[in-house]
Amino acid sequence: MQATPPTDCPLLKVSGVSKSFGHVSVLRDVDFELAAGEAHILAGENGAGKSTLIKILAGVHTDYQGRLAIEGHEVRFRDPSEAVEHGVAVIHQELSLIGPMSIADNLFLGRPQTSCGFVRDGRQRELAREWLRELDIDADPSTPVEALAISTQQRLEIAKALSLDAKILVMDEPTSSLNAHEVEKLFKLIDELRAAGVGIIYISHKMDEIERIADRVTVLRDGRRVASAPASEAPAEKIIEWMVGREVEQQFSATARSPSEPRLEVSEFSVPSPSGPGLAVDAVSLSVRRGEVVGVGGLQGSGASELLLGLFGATAGCRGRVAVDGQPVEVRSPRQAIRQGLALLTADRKTSGLVLPMSITANTTLASLPAFSMAGWLRPRRELVAAERHSEALRLRAASLDMPVGALSGGNQQKVALAKWLETAPRVLLLDEPTRGVDVGAKREIYELIDRWAEAGMAILLISTEMPELLALSDRIVVLHRGRIITTLDRAEASAETVLAAAMGSEALTPTAAIDA
Amino acid sequence: MPDQSPHKLVATAKAVLLSPVGRAVLALGLVLLVGVAFNADGAFFKTGTHRDALRQMSVYGMLACGMTLVITTGGIDLAVGSVLALVAVCSATMAIHWEWSAWLVVPLSVLIGAACGLGSGVVTAWLRVQPFIATLAMMVFARGLAKQLAGGMKVSTAVPQADGTYQYVDVPSLYRAIDARLLGGHVSTVTLVFLACAAVAYLVLSRHRLGREFYAIGGNAEAARLSGVPVVRSTVWAYVLSGALAGVAGLCQASQEQQGDPEAGAGYELTAIAMVVIGGTSLMGGRGGMGLTLLGVLTIGYLDKILSINAVPSATRLMLTGVIIVAAVLTQKRGRY
Amino acid sequence: MPDQSPHKLVATAKAVLLSPVGRAVLALGLVLLVGVAFNADGAFFKTGTHRDALRQMSVYGMLACGMTLVITTGGIDLAVGSVLALVAVCSATMAIHWEWSAWLVVPLSVLIGAACGLGSGVVTAWLRVQPFIATLAMMVFARGLAKQLAGGMKVSTAVPQADGTYQYVDVPSLYRAIDARLLGGHVSTVTLVFLACAAVAYLVLSRHRLGREFYAIGGNAEAARLSGVPVVRSTVWAYVLSGALAGVAGLCQASQEQQGDPEAGAGYELTAIAMVVIGGTSLMGGRGGMGLTLLGVLTIGYLDKILSINAVPSATRLMLTGVIIVAAVLTQKRGRY
Amino acid sequence: SGSQSDSAATGGAEPKWTIAMSQCNLGEPWRAQMNADLKRAAAEHPEIRLVFNNAENDTLKQRSQIEEFVSAGVDLIMVCPKEAQPLTEPIAKAYRSGIPVVVIDRQVLGDDFTTFIGADNVAIGREAGRWIASHAKPDARIVELKGLMTSVPAQDRHAGFREGLGDVGEVIFEADMQWLEPQARKEMDSALARFDEIDVVFAHNDPGAHGAYLAAKAAGRAEGMLFVGIDALSHEGIAYVNQGLLDATFEYPTGGTVAIETALKILAGEEVPKNIELGTSTHAQAKYEDE
Numbered sequence A: 001m002q003a004t005p006p007t008d009c010p011l012l013k014v015s016g017v018s019k020s021f022g023h024v025s026v027l028r029d030v031d032f033e034l035a036a037g038e039a040h041i042l043a044g045e046n047g048a049g050k051s052t053l054i055k056i057l058a059g060v061h062t063d064y065q066g067r068l069a070i071e072g073h074e075v076r077f078r079d080p081s082e083a084v085e086h087g088v089a090v091i092h093q094e095l096s097l098i099g100p101m102s103i104a105d106n107l108f109l110g111r112p113q114t115s116c117g118f119v120r121d122g123r124q125r126e127l128a129r130e131w132l133r134e135l136d137i138d139a140d141p142s143t144p145v146e147a148l149a150i151s152t153q154q155r156l157e158i159a160k161a162l163s164l165d166a167k168i169l170v171m172d173e174p175t176s177s178l179n180a181h182e183v184e185k186l187f188k189l190i191d192e193l194r195a196a197g198v199g200i201i202y203i204s205h206k207m208d209e210i211e212r213i214a215d216r217v218t219v220l221r222d223g224r225r226v227a228s229a230p231a232s233e234a235p236a237e238k239i240i241e242w243m244v245g246r247e248v249e250q251q252f253s254a255t256a257r258s259p260s261e262p263r264l265e266v267s268e269f270s271v272p273s274p275s276g277p278g279l280a281v282d283a284v285s286l287s288v289r290r291g292e293v294v295g296v297g298g299l300q301g302s303g304a305s306e307l308l309l310g311l312f313g314a315t316a317g318c319r320g321r322v323a324v325d326g327q328p329v330e331v332r333s334p335r336q337a338i339r340q341g342l343a344l345l346t347a348d349r350k351t352s353g354l355v356l357p358m359s360i361t362a363n364t365t366l367a368s369l370p371a372f373s374m375a376g377w378l379r380p381r382r383e384l385v386a387a388e389r390h391s392e393a394l395r396l397r398a399a400s401l402d403m404p405v406g407a408l409s410g411g412n413q414q415k416v417a418l419a420k421w422l423e424t425a426p427r428v429l430l431l432d433e434p435t436r437g438v439d440v441g442a443k444r445e446i447y448e449l450i451d452r453w454a455e456a457g458m459a460i461l462l463i464s465t466e467m468p469e470l471l472a473l474s475d476r477i478v479v480l481h482r483g484r485i486i487t488t489l490d491r492a493e494a495s496a497e498t499v500l501a502a503a504m505g506s507e508a509l510t511p512t513a514a515i516d517a
Numbered sequence B, C: 001m002p003d004q005s006p007h008k009l010v011a012t013a014k015a016v017l018l019s020p021v022g023r024a025v026l027a028l029g030l031v032l033l034v035g036v037a038f039n040a041d042g043a044f045f046k047t048g049t050h051r052d053a054l055r056q057m058s059v060y061g062m063l064a065c066g067m068t069l070v071i072t073t074g075g076i077d078l079a080v081g082s083v084l085a086l087v088a089v090c091s092a093t094m095a096i097h098w099e100w101s102a103w104l105v106v107p108l109s110v111l112i113g114a115a116c117g118l119g120s121g122v123v124t125a126w127l128r129v130q131p132f133i134a135t136l137a138m139m140v141f142a143r144g145l146a147k148q149l150a151g152g153m154k155v156s157t158a159v160p161q162a163d164g165t166y167q168y169v170d171v172p173s174l175y176r177a178i179d180a181r182l183l184g185g186h187v188s189t190v191t192l193v194f195l196a197c198a199a200v201a202y203l204v205l206s207r208h209r210l211g212r213e214f215y216a217i218g219g220n221a222e223a224a225r226l227s228g229v230p231v232v233r234s235t236v237w238a239y240v241l242s243g244a245l246a247g248v249a250g251l252c253q254a255s256q257e258q259q260g261d262p263e264a265g266a267g268y269e270l271t272a273i274a275m276v277v278i279g280g281t282s283l284m285g286g287r288g289g290m291g292l293t294l295l296g297v298l299t300i301g302y303l304d305k306i307l308s309i310n311a312v313p314s315a316t317r318l319m320l321t322g323v324i325i326v327a328a329v330l331t332q333k334r335g336r337y
Numbered sequence D: 001s002g003s004q005s006d007s008a009a010t011g012g013a014e015p016k017w018t019i020a021m022s023q024c025n026l027g028e029p030w031r032a033q034m035n036a037d038l039k040r041a042a043a044e045h046p047e048i049r050l051v052f053n054n055a056e057n058d059t060l061k062q063r064s065q066i067e068e069f070v071s072a073g074v075d076l077i078m079v080c081p082k083e084a085q086p087l088t089e090p091i092a093k094a095y096r097s098g099i100p101v102v103v104i105d106r107q108v109l110g111d112d113f114t115t116f117i118g119a120d121n122v123a124i125g126r127e128a129g130r131w132i133a134s135h136a137k138p139d140a141r142i143v144e145l146k147g148l149m150t151s152v153p154a155q156d157r158h159a160g161f162r163e164g165l166g167d168v169g170e171v172i173f174e175a176d177m178q179w180l181e182p183q184a185r186k187e188m189d190s191a192l193a194r195f196d197e198i199d200v201v202f203a204h205n206d207p208g209a210h211g212a213y214l215a216a217k218a219a220g221r222a223e224g225m226l227f228v229g230i231d232a233l234s235h236e237g238i239a240y241v242n243q244g245l246l247d248a249t250f251e252y253p254t255g256g257t258v259a260i261e262t263a264l265k266i267l268a269g270e271e272v273p274k275n276i277e278l279g280t281s282t283h284a285q286a287k288y289e290d291e
Ligand SMILES: Nc1ncnc2c1ncn2[C@@H]1O[C@H](COP(=O)(O)OP(=O)(O)OP(=O)(O)O)[C@@H](O)[C@H]1O
Pocket: A021, A024, A026, A044, A045, A046, A047, A048, A049, A050, A051, A052, A053, A093, A397, A398, A399, A407, A408, A409, A410, A411, A412, A437, A439
């Protein structure tokens, strides 16, 4: 035990950390240092081991080799609460909120405000309200968390970590569901924390975010540290090269497309609100042509996700007309939708996208089982071939295709969800945040794939909170505001500013407001 | 806008009826309606019938209180019926054979129950055996122990002597007190004991930090752990409390039977679980509450009583029970979100 | 690198032992070891003992097969014991009293079981009542119906006549055939029936589209629905299959008892669930498989047999069962995927 | 009607008296038989209405049933108690409130009831023991399959049996089969596996003896083995004896007919004895009769 730490000793020092799951080695001899007041980016491809390193730091994984030291004192956490006691707060990649419990209870989980062991609900609500205000969350502290949109949940997760008053704040892809406005709000908070001497570890696959906040960058590849440099010596291209081991062109521009006849036609389509009376989507009409990518812009609560779910037959009580390839279709269940050639990649892979305990192969073929069975009997060989094909095309990183999807890294899970829908060879592809949590290399591959699918004649309806992605991929962007289409922008008109302005409801700013597909 | 208020009222009424509590009340209402319709020549309208109905459901109710805590964590406690028997045997030995004072017998009974719960809790939370198996093991173990301690017979006021004869002793005053009626004979003491248990369970579940942790563990154990909830310790507590409440139930059972029967409480765990679930609490954990359980206890308790006062033959009774249970919960959809 | 191979072997062995199947084998191994140690003067080493052990676990095993399917969907089927009794009564009535041919009795028995399963399935999947409650209702209903049909006594070869006397008829050849031994007397027919049931369940679960859908529903019902899985229909199928297998079990039970006892199978559901769970399948659904259940059936079946041949007194037997169950699954950590 | 209230009314005459009966459970055929016997006997008396209730093996439930009978104001209560101690008080209360109570089969404590009708299980066990002692070889190897040993009838039969057996034979295997046939077959399987020579099987009830017989039959060892049970229900034990499966069974009379006769006397105001003991009778295969 050192009495006083040497003054130059870093806030956090990770030395020689290794970790394996069974005989799969995930981290090998990793060193990492974090200084007070520093925003330190941890980058790497999907499955590189970033979250694993973070989980060691958070006291989640306790069996690892190597050492951790905080302010010169060696620590070895046995559970997450010990990490919190040592001033480490973590926002995990997978949300760790308790769905049925209220916002206030979630905020104070593990350290409730009590007197004689009894929870002081009034006090908790009061404190919660302050944190909600801080993060611009417009919700009552007694609302159950599961009723919140994912983006709100993610911001709540941030509030929860901030409220711990930590010395070390770790954020594992905290913005994967946030829109530009919300991200900017977070960065302001990060700046304040940095100024207050908090050390921040930030994991992200978004290069613009990295450029915006990085003081220092460390890159992992295949569980090894390949580089660590001050931000000034690590431009985006360099980081990507470290990550991938080769050069990847970052800027993506879609091939010029020539959309032909309408494939998906929607008129006067309304979707009831999931939370009470009223409509989440109000008489929306739009059409997507063969080979066209139509982006759907809008802020949280605009109803974009509901529109996609409604079109896919996942919500009861929708009204309106839908036609595919000129044929009116009646879609009253996802099953019917799939038969009509629709596919929906949902925004939340964990709750509605994947069956976590099932294997990669089984998830891949789940939506197209008829094609993989004869008289109901499955054909495992064929399934395997299909899974292998997608895994190669999407560069899936997994120890084996028999592995349960739940054991994959976040980005790789997303790839499996995509693979499932590709396997159905859809005519109309509905994508809700298709690259959430996906690394740059893979993201680029997905962009190229989307491009190729469009070229092959699919009609694609795309939701993305990542503005560059939305702008780069979409031939047109319809912007929703409170369930109505407020404007439609073509490629030339669309820019971050025009989309955002429309999303906030300012019709006046957009000259083409009246034009509709 | 005064013309809106009836509309609003209807909406409110609808919301209440569709809420979990509203649905549980509906289920109970349906059962009581059956009672009114088949009132066994007016027997259903006598206060004594209700006093007895409440007394009869009390022991099950105590088990259901503990079960609610465990189910909230996403677990299950199959051992409660056997723990009841074990405590009944032990308390009878202490109170009848050894003539110990109530000040010793009551706390020790609760403690024995809690110790069994501790066993189940440690095996399930710490050794990570599935709760179903861990408590099933405790269920057979406690039953065996009860039989062993009772020496294969009931522990009653006929105390076997060394020479093979029996000496008859008095029923201990503790037992008489528990089996008495209070408030002018209108309420059985065990009913009040049950209400006290329900109050304790309510306070723990809805007002205490521990209860909050039960919900968190049942809602998402991994997230709870990440948030610093001492998952193992809190889970163990849920089983300890369930065991302690089964201990209280065992004491009440022995008092009413005036003996400790090692075969007592067989199958009670299923009834207790059914009471919790029929209230609307999901076995998945993380949702529900004591209010719902109270309604569930009343629903099953009254169903049983109504069939009994009408002297419905057992085959018919079983069939009717099945049908009425389904009818009663039909409005309760499995919670999606 | 030849010097690595022993190291590799150890690693492989370790991986196998830590896999779910490996752990289930360990549990079974432990129980068999107890059998070797307490072999009841060598009775454990006689082939007949094993033939009998396998016969005795067969009826439970059939129920466990159906239970595995239901549990995979995240459900539970408490009705199997009662359905067994109902089918036992019906089959005895058809085969003994009405002297119907096996070609009618066998399919009808399976159908009656399947119909009960259909009832449970529709109530739980379509009307969305929690499986615990839906099948509990079916459990009491089927028991009541069995008693009603049997008229309060066993349906046996003593056939009551109009004048109050009894006429004795022969045990039907179907029953004799099911209760016979095959392969030179070394295997009971019911054991083969059980194996056939296990094979069917295995094929459905691991090779058929339906089984894949069961896993998907149990693993994440919402994701399954959004992937086009007909969640309601597939879930109903799980209960129908469980009911049908309980029907087979009822027929086998009646054949072995040479009568239809309306009280048969009481509590068998718990044993069947325990067999599934002790194999390592989680009650959460979405995981596990028939191989594990087979190991679970053997583990519980042999445990019972070993205690029986050693004539362990019932109190001790219960306590030992509890301890050995925990010891046997101690290595099984709760599955995190 | 679907109600169990069995008005035995034949000619539309309104029954004069209501008799309520609480049976401790109906899972055991013997108890179902008792109810059937009561019902048959009552059918001959249009002046009584007989109402049945089943306590499903739950003491406290049975206690409430008695309380319900009292509050319903029935004319006579019959009860086949699950337990002596816990039912003593409710029965006494009913009796003291002026309702005659006929206790059947199992005793209660004290004497606050009108009359007890039942057989002596020790005596029956003794009878069975004696019969075996005189029909088996002196060094017979005996298997005893006991009823649920926490219940009084099983304890009494066990004690009586050992007494009646005297020093004939040796009990080499005993197990608790909880009155259940499948359980008995299982335990007999184990006995057969352990012992190559078994001469006699005594089970505390006929289903148990039948299960044991089936086990021995399947093992090919039933020949020459004696199977003895208790109960002698016409559709069960007696049928087994008549079919040649069991060698003997000892009647454990249900007392149904006697109970109805006694009840009628009580209702008519006649004196009845406090204790009516039912005897047993032996039903053995014809081949033993000449001995
Ligand atoms: N519980 C586990 N069991 C087995 N393997 C695991 C487990 N958790 C992680 N892995 C594996 O460890 C590797 C690293 O995963 P990790 O989550 O650290 O990646 P990551 O760098 O955070 O990726 P992403 O950017 O996709 O989030 C992956 O190959 C993953 O499959």
